[in-house]
Amino acid sequence: MVDDAQLIARVVRNDDRAAFGELVRRHQGAVRGFLRRMQGSSGDFADDLAQETFLKAHRALAEFRGEGSLLAWLCAIAANELRAEWRRRKRRAEFHEECEHDERAEIVDHPDRDLTAALARLPEAQRAALALCFEHGLTHEEAAAALGCPVGTLKSHVARGKQRLRQLLEPGDADVHA
Secondary structure (H helix, E strand, C coil): CCCHHHHHHHHHHHCCHHHHHHHHHHHHHHHHHHHHHHHCCCCHHHHHHHHHHHHHHHHHHHHCCCCCCHHHHHHHHHHHHHHHHHHHHHHCCCCCCCCHHHHHHHCCCCHHHHHHHHHHCCCHHHHHHHHHHHHCCCCHHHHHHHHCCCHHHHHHHHHHHHHHHHHHHCCCCHHHHC
């Protein structure tokens, strides 16, 4: 199997669209999952941002230095795209929680939904740190690079996020289902 570095080289040298397509196939699920976790829903919004992420990645692939994983670099682009979209929506006064509360109200007894609801209540930095480290398997160093923060800060976000999730998921916390 051809590794990511070889595919990247083919894209940069020859604008090999098949090679880029393979990179997209390998990483699109993880990027979409990351964006869905960050958004707190599973709507088309995350898919649209994932598509924009890969378009930007294609244009900037020659700038990828390979210091971390390609997935970490893609998640950094995705996080930047999400933040930019949130800023655009806020400026236009169109930023709303997209279906998040409705989705939680539909299914409250499903354990995955409880986790999704609890994650949605975490601050963005904690949610991103947990998603990158636990859902996508990035090292602390890779996740810190993707989020543009020091490793110590990332570790704090992970620890605080885990602590808050424990509180939110305790059986007596009916507030998660609200």
